Amino acid sequence: EPEVTQTPSHQVTQMGQEVILRCVPISNHLYFYWYRQILGQKVEFLVSFYNNEISEKSEIFDDQFSVERPDGSNFTLKIRSTKLEDSAMYFCASSRLGTSGINYEQYFGPGTRLTVT
Amino acid sequence: DQQVKQNSPSLSVQEGRISILNCDYTNSMFDYFLWYKKYPAEGPTFLISISSIKDKNEDGRFTVFLNKSAKHLSLHIVPSQPGDSAVYFCAAQEGGNKLTFGTGTQLKVEL
Numbered sequence: 001e002p003e004v005t006q007t008p009s010h011q012v013t014q015m016g017q018e019v020i021l022r023c024v025p026i027s028n029h030l031y032f033y034w035y036r037q038i039l040g041q042k043v044e045f046l047v048s049f050y051n052n053e054i055s056e057k058s059e060i061f062d063d064q065f066s067v068e069r070p071d072g073s074n075f076t077l078k079i080r081s082t083k084l085e086d087s088a089m090y091f092c093a094s095s096r097l098g099t100s101g102i103n104y105e106q107y108f109g110p111g112t113r114l115t116v117t
Numbered sequence: 118d119q120q121v122k123q124n125s126p127s128l129s130v131q132e133g134r135i136s137i138l139n140c141d142y143t144n145s146m147f148d149y150f151l152w153y154k155k156y157p158a159e160g161p162t163f164l165i166s167i168s169s170i171k172d173k174n175e176d177g178r179f180t181v182f183l184n185k186s187a188k189h190l191s192l193h194i195v196p197s198q199p200g201d202s203a204v205y206f207c208a209a210q211e212g213g214n215k216l217t218f219g220t221g222t223q224l225k226v227e228l
Binding site: 048108 | 208
């Protein structure tokens with residue numbers, strides 16, 4: 001069964017450093033997403049990506065964040081200068097389609113635990 | 118932002134009995150609802166979904182009911198099994214794209 005994969009599983013970084021979280025979505029999916037879950041809180045939407053551009057982003061997704069699909073398989077989330085409050089589980093997800101009134105379930109990867117010290 | 122609420126943080130059920138997990142929402146523009154199961158240190162796993170034009174969807178032991186007038190949905194698991202013990206998240210979507218999640222309910226199925 002196809003699945004979303006994410007690397008690394010755990011990333012420890014110092015405040016102010018740049019991190020890149022990597023995801024390989026399910027191969028025939030067209031929409032890609034990043035979510036995060038701070039410990040003890042709900043899963044929150046960060047950004048969605050379709051056709052090589054951002055289709056929607058939340059207020060959390062400020063100028064410190066960026067996403068990219070550098071090749072035909074990877075989808076990355078970059079945080080330019082990490083802060084302590086960026087510590088969270090980051091989940092990548094993908095779906096066959098998203099907007100135009102058509103809903104499809106999103107499939108999530110196992111997550112990357114980011115710890116900022 | 119509490120557009121999706123799961124008011125029960127935990128639920129304990131005996132094996133073989135029915136588990137009922139509840140979810141309320143406030144945004145009347147939501148048109149698609151999903152339930153996910155999550156084990157510790159893993160990502161959410163899709164379970165079942167329902168479109169706003171339906172009031173029930175069934176898949177094996179899992180049934181989701183939607184009451185649009187009450188802005189309420191529920192997930193029924195019957196019979197409950199020990200492997201069902203996990204955190205269950207309700208999520209809602211408006212016109213595709215982002216999911217808005219509830220806070221989750223920890224289900225424990227006891228022998």
